[in-house]
Amino acid sequence: MAESTEVRKLVYLVTGGCGFLGEHVVRMLLQREPRLSELRVFDLHLGPWLEELKTGPVQVTAIQGDVTEAHEVAAAVAGAHVVIHAAGLVDVFGRASPKTIHEVNVQGTKNVIEACVQTGTRFLVYTSSMEVVGPNIKGHPFYRGNEDTPYEAVHKHPYPCSKAQAERLVLEANGREVRGGLPLVTCALRPTGIYGEGHQIMRDFYHQGLRLGGRLFRAIPASVEHGRVYVGNVAWMHVLVARELERRAALVGGQVYFCYDESPYKSYEDFNMEFLGPCGLRLVETRLLAPYWLLMLLAFLNALLQWLLRPLLLYAPLLNPYTLAMANTTFTVSTDKAQRHFGYEPLFSWEDSRTRTIRWVRAMEGSAQ
Ligand SMILES: NC(=O)C1=CN([C@@H]2O[C@H](COP(=O)(O)OP(=O)(O)OC[C@H]3O[C@@H](n4cnc5c(N)ncnc54)[C@H](O)[C@@H]3O)[C@@H](O)[C@H]2O)C=CC1
Numbered sequence: 224m225a226e227s228t229e230v231r232k233l234v235y236l237v238t239g240g241c242g243f244l245g246e247h248v249v250r251m252l253l254q255r256e257p258r259l260s261e262l263r264v265f266d267l268h269l270g271p272w273l274e275e276l277k278t279g280p281v282q283v284t285a286i287q288g289d290v291t292e293a294h295e296v297a298a299a300v301a302g303a304h305v306v307i308h309a310a311g312l313v314d315v316f317g318r319a320s321p322k323t324i325h326e327v328n329v330q331g332t333k334n335v336i337e338a339c340v341q342t343g344t345r346f347l348v349y350t351s352s353m354e355v356v357g358p359n360i361k362g363h364p365f366y367r368g369n370e371d372t373p374y375e376a377v378h379k380h381p382y383p384c385s386k387a388q389a390e391r392l393v394l395e396a397n398g399r400e401v402r403g404g405l406p407l408v409t410c411a412l413r414p415t416g417i418y419g420e421g422h423q424i425m426r427d428f429y430h431q432g433l434r435l436g437g438r439l440f441r442a443i444p445a446s447v448e449h450g451r452v453y454v455g456n457v458a459w460m461h462v463l464v465a466r467e468l469e470r471r472a473a474l475v476g477g478q479v480y481f482c483y484d485e486s487p488y489k490s491y492e493d494f495n496m497e498f499l500g501p502c503g504l505r506l507v508e509t510r511l512l513a514p515y516w517l518l519m520l521l522a523f524l525n526a527l528l529q530w531l532l533r534p535l536l537l538y539a540p541l542l543n544p545y546t547l548a549m550a551n552t553t554f555t556v557s558t559d560k561a562q563r564h565f566g567y568e569p570l571f572s573w574e575d576s577r578t579r580t581i582r583w584v585r586a587m588e589g590s591a592q
C-alpha cells in the first residue's frame with residue numbers, strides 16, 4: 224500500500240461513480256489511494272451520499288454528466304491523471320433499446336478515450352465484463368478458464384456486443400499519443416458476476432422471494448457453475464491497477480484481466496442463497512415441475528409480454544430467454560494474470576464478503592418490514 228506520507232497530487236476521475244460498482248470504487252480510492260488530491264465523480268445520476276465524502280482531505284468533485292456528450296466528458300477528464308471508466312448501461316432485461324445501450328457503452332467509451340487524448344490524460348482503466356467472452360450464443364461452457372483460454376466469443380445481445388466493442392476500442396487506444404506527446408496507457412478489467420452491498424439484482428431476487436412467501440423456485444441445475452466476485456474486491460482491483468499503470472505501463476498497457484476472488488463456484492441461484500437463505504428465504508426444488516422446455520416457454524412468453532406491454536408500461540422480469548441461457552451455461556474463471564502483472568490479491572475473504580452482503584440484505588429486510 225502507498226505510504227500515507229506521500230504528497231497528495233493526483234486527480235482521479237471515476238465515470239459511473241454513483242453506480243453499484245462505482246460507489247465502491249469511489250470509497251475504496253478515498254480509503255486506499257493516499258496520493259489523491261482530487262476525486263471527480265462523474266455520473267448521469269449523482270447520489271446524495273456524495274455529500275458526506277466532502278469533509279475529508281481529498282477534494283471530492285461531483286459532476287453530473289452524460290458520457291454520450293463528448294464535451295461533458297472532455298470537461299470532466301481535463302486535468303485528470305487517471306480515468307476509471309465504469310459508467311455503462313447494464314441491461315439484459317430489455318429496459319433500454321439496443322441503440323441506447325450502444326450509445327452509452329460504445330460511443331460513451333469513445334468519448335472517454337478521445338477526451339484522454341485531447342486533454343493529455345495518460346492512464347485509463349476500463350470496467351469491461353466477463354460477458355465480452357461469454358457465455359456465447361451457442362451455450363458453450365467456459366470452465367475455470369483464463370485470459371488465454373480459446374473460446375468462441377460470439378454474441379447477439381446488445382449488452383455483451385457493446386461491452387466487447389468498447390473493450391476493443393480501449394485496448395486499441397493503448398499507445399496513442401496524448402496531448403503533450405506521451406503515450407496513453409489503457410487496460411480492461413473483466414469482472415464476473417458482481418455481488419455485494421447495493422446489488423440491484425440481488426435486491427430483486429429478495430423482493431421476489433418475499434412476494435412468494437419466502438420461497439424462490441429453482442430454474443437452474445446446481446451443477447451449472449457461474450463465476451461471481453465481491454464488489455469490494457472488484458473495486459480494489461481497479462484501485463490497484465490504476466496505481467500500477469504508470470510504473471508497469473509496458474507490461475499492463477493494452478492488457479485484459481479477469482476479475483474474480485475466492486467466492487465459491489456455484490450456480491447463480493445457489494450462490495444467491497448464500498445470502499438470501501440466512502435472511503429467511505428458501506430455494507424450492509422444481510426439477511419435476513419446471514423442465515427446461517417449460518422454462519424456455521415461460522421466458523419467451525415474458526419476452527412477448529414485454530413487447531406487447533411496451534407502449535403502456537415497462538415489464539422487465541428476471542426470466543427472459545437471455546437470462547435463462549446465461550444462467551444455464553457454466554462460466555467460471557481461474558487465473559493469476561492480475562496477480563503476476565500487478566500484485567492483485569483479493570482484499571476481502573469469502574467469509575468477509577458473505578458477511579458484509581448478508582448484513583446488507585438484512586438491512587433491506589428491516590426496511591421491507
Ligand atoms: N453488475 C455486474 O455484475 C457487472 C458489471 N460490470 C460493469 O461494471 C460497470 C458498472 O456496472 P454496475 O455498477 O453493475 O451498474 P450500475 O448501473 O449500478 O452503474 C452504472 C453507472 O453508470 C451510470 N451511467 C449510465 N449511463 C450513463 C451515461 N450516459 N452517462 C454517465 N453515467 C451513466 C449510471 O447512472 C450508474 O450510476 C459497467 O460498465 C458494467 O458493464 C462488469 C461485470 C459484471
Ligand SMILES: CC(C)[C@@H](O)CC[C@@H](C)[C@H]1CC[C@H]2[C@@H]3[C@H](O)CC4=CC(=O)CC[C@]4(C)[C@H]3CC[C@]12C
Nearest residue numbers: 313315352354416442443491541542546547549550
Ligand atoms: C430467472 C432465473 C433463470 C435466474 O437464474 C436468472 C439469473 C439472471 C438474472 C443472471 C444469471 C447470470 C447473470 C449475468 C452474469 O452474472 C454476467 C453479467 C455480467 C455483467 O456485466 C452485467 C450483469 C450480467 C449480465 C448478469 C446479469 C444477471 C444474470 C443474467
